[in-house]
Amino acid sequence: MSASDSNSYIALTDSPKEVERKINKYAFSGGQPTIEEHRKKGGNPDIDVSFQYLKMFFEEDDKKLAQIEKEYRSGKMLSGELKKYTIDKINKFLSEHQKNRERVKKR
Numbered sequence: 001m002s003a004s005d006s007n008s009y010i011a012l013t014d015s016p017k018e019v020e021r022k023i024n025k026y027a028f029s030g031g032q033p034t035i036e037e038h039r040k041k042g043g044n045p046d047i048d049v050s051f052q053y054l055k056m057f058f059e060e061d062d063k064k065l066a067q068i069e070k071e072y073r074s075g076k077m078l079s080g081e082l083k084k085y086t087i088d089k090i091n092k093f094l095s096e097h098q099k100n101r102e103r104v105k106k107r
Contacts (some may be wrong), residue, residue: 007025010022010023015092023086030048030072040080042072044071051068058089
């Protein structure tokens with residue numbers, strides 16, 4: 001990740017649209033080239049950036065994370081669905097963080 005390329009990271013000041021754009025466009029996926037192939041072969045969460053974000057930072061429930069991993073590996077969950085879930089988790093976190101930041105600024 002390079003600080004000179006603002007598309008290579010999620011910033012604490014990013015808007016929900018920026019997060020969505022960055023994850024959808026730039027986050028490497030462990031999915032297959034086509035939906036049919038993905039349903040058949042499944043995805044690889046070990047190299048999927050969205051899954052790694054969940055694993056390292058945003059999914060607190062280990063059972064939920066294991067379920068996501070199982071569904072992604074089996075092909076039941078598609079890359080787009082995984083990215084959407086990750087975007088929602090990141091945006092929820094950032095929304096709370098940005099509210100707290102504004103509240104502290106006012107002091």
